[in-house]
Amino acid sequence: MAYTKSVPRIWRERIRKYRLLGGVCNDCGKVFYPSRRFCPRCGSGNVNKVTLPRTGKILYFTVIRNAPTEFKSFEPYILALIELDNGARILAQLTDIDLEEVYEGMPVEAVFRKYKEQGRDGVIEYGIKFRPRE
Amino acid sequence: MSINAAIVGYGVYLPVYRIKDVEIAKVWGRDVRRVPIKEKTVPGPDEDSLTMAFEASLNALRRAKIPPIEIEAVFVGSESPPYAVKPSATVIAEALGATPKLYAVDMEFACRAGTTAMGIVIGMVSSGIIKYGLAIGTDTAQGRPGDELDYTAAAGAAAYIFSNPGKDTIATVEGTYSYVTDTPDFWRREGETFPRHTFRFTGEPAYFTHIIGAAKGLMEKMGLKPSDFNHVVFHQPNVKFPLRVAKMLGFTMEQIKYGLLTGEIGNTYAAASPIGLANILDHAKPGERVLIVSFGSGSGSDAISFIVQDGIESRRHLAPYVEYYIKRKKYVNYSTYAKFRNLLKMR
Ligand SMILES: [Zn+2]
Numbered sequence: 001m002a003y004t005k006s007v008p009r010i011w012r013e014r015i016r017k018y019r020l021l022g023g024v025c026n027d028c029g030k031v032f033y034p035s036r037r038f039c040p041r042c043g044s045g046n047v048n049k050v051t052l053p054r055t056g057k058i059l060y061f062t063v064i065r066n067a068p069t070e071f072k073s074f075e076p077y078i079l080a081l082i083e084l085d086n087g088a089r090i091l092a093q094l095t096d097i098d099l100e101e102v103y104e105g106m107p108v109e110a111v112f113r114k115y116k117e118q119g120r121d122g123v124i125e126y127g128i129k130f131r132p133r134e
Numbered sequence: 135m136s137i138n139a140a141i142v143g144y145g146v147y148l149p150v151y152r153i154k155d156v157e158i159a160k161v162w163g164r165d166v167r168r169v170p171i172k173e174k175t176v177p178g179p180d181e182d183s184l185t186m187a188f189e190a191s192l193n194a195l196r197r198a199k200i201p202p203i204e205i206e207a208v209f210v211g212s213e214s215p216p217y218a219v220k221p222s223a224t225v226i227a228e229a230l231g232a233t234p235k236l237y238a239v240d241m242e243f244a245c246r247a248g249t250t251a252m253g254i255v256i257g258m259v260s261s262g263i264i265k266y267g268l269a270i271g272t273d274t275a276q277g278r279p280g281d282e283l284d285y286t287a288a289a290g291a292a293a294y295i296f297s298n299p300g301k302d303t304i305a306t307v308e309g310t311y312s313y314v315t316d317t318p319d320f321w322r323r324e325g326e327t328f329p330r331h332t333f334r335f336t337g338e339p340a341y342f343t344h345i346i347g348a349a350k351g352l353m354e355k356m357g358l359k360p361s362d363f364n365h366v367v368f369h370q371p372n373v374k375f376p377l378r379v380a381k382m383l384g385f386t387m388e389q390i391k392y393g394l395l396t397g398e399i400g401n402t403y404a405a406a407s408p409i410g411l412a413n414i415l416d417h418a419k420p421g422e423r424v425l426i427v428s429f430g431s432g433s434g435s436d437a438i439s440f441i442v443q444d445g446i447e448s449r450r451h452l453a454p455y456v457e458y459y460i461k462r463k464k465y466v467n468y469s470t471y472a473k474f475r476n477l478l479k480m481r
Contacts, residue, residue: 018229051231074179095180096150096464112188112229113180114216124216126185126225131150134462 017127020052031088054110056084096131109133139259140303143295145193148459151176162280174288174400184222186291187272193453194293202231207267211247246430248404273403278328288400292408302445311352320431348435360384364422367393367410369429413456
């Protein structure tokens with residue numbers, strides 16, 4: 001049986017999944033995603049929440065051909081490490097793209113899409129993916 | 135009480151995928167010369183009316199230049215919500231960052247719900263209940279495979295932000311009129327995937343009667359005639375109906391040209407006339423008068439007239455034009471279309 005997240009957990013994670021809400025460190029200047037209490041570079045607690053830019057470029061990518069059951073209908077898909085315009089990095093699924101189109105350095109933009117459906121009668125999970133930017 | 139509302143932001147969204155009507159006709163053995171439109175939009179497998187509504191709303195916010203938290207109402211008009219019970223409006227509002235001080239609800243009136251959402255937001259803004267409100271028309275419509283609707287049922291969204299008229303206003307609302315009767319030309323029962331329709335009703339007693347009723351009603355109420363408008367957009371289930379109703383009412387091709395997009399994108403249902411209105415705003419000049427008349431089966435029409443304001447010039451380039459989305463496309467064949475639209479039973 002496929003692992004499915006509990007509805008309370010999906011609910012707790014919704015803001016982070018729906019919005020590109022990151023953090024910026026007031027001590028070392030690091031911008032990161034998702035937002036958290038302490039800076040991942042210098043450990044400072046002097047961080048602010050910030051809405052990240054919706055555009056960036058692909059640093060690395062990998063093609064997922066044996067997806068977990070709940071992602072089967074989207075398979076094969078591309079998982080990419082993306083650097084946003086302000087330097088923050090985010091790992092996300094690509095969409096609206098064929099496998100042969102993707103390349104390192106490709107400009108991309110954030111979109112709001114369906115992540116997965118917990119069966120025919122379960123909840124639908126939504127979140128950020130990235131697509132090629134013209 | 136007079137109307138005190140204006141469009142301060144607008145935005146649209148169309149999926150990137152297209153299917154040509156000729157491709158559909160070949161599969162079903164229909165004469166490829168007798169298809170209703172050229173091509174239509176197809177939502178990707180991870181898109182639905184909710185995700186498209188979000189993208190259109192984000193574009194509207196870009197033009198409105200306000201923080202999302204200032205939005206105090208989100209009304210979503212759609213006949214294809216992802217859930218039978220559970221609002222899309224809450225997810226859209228949460229993703230935009232407009233929660234929790236908010237009026238929000240989903241509305242259904244077939245292809246008419248988008249303009250009805252606009253009418254309600256116009257009322258709430260005019261009365262002073264809210265300062266900024268978002269009205270959305272969005273649909274990922276489905277026709278039964280091979281049915282006439284399979285050739286036109288498309289996907290798209292349009293979003294409008296209204297507020298009191300100010301110095302950077304895009305278009306002020308001049309008047310509204312609504313015309314409604316119980317005319318069952320098209321319906322979909324709970325739990326059914328595809329709609330049913332009665333061809334006898336679709337034309338005369340449904341589409342034409344209601345659009346003409348609303349358009350004439352508005353013009354009589356406002357003391358206006360067709361030649362007073364620079365642009366007009368009608369609901370467009372195909373190309374033929376809006377052309378015919380324009381002629382019946384006394385509008386010219388010149389007035390209808392920017393608003394008529396079905397031939398290129400298909401029938402986007404609740405988004406259809408609002409997307410046409412957006413394309414008009416993409417091209418209109420300050421001072422021009424614009425008329426939108428929707429139609430929703432069941433049946434009803436909303437007519438709203440706008441006067442374009444100076445703010446259009448400095449705001450329209452802040453988000454992608456309708457034209458951008460029309461040109462941004464990737465063709466799919468019928469089997470990919472069937473897979474995307476879940477027309478294959480895989481269980
Ligand atoms: Zn730091």
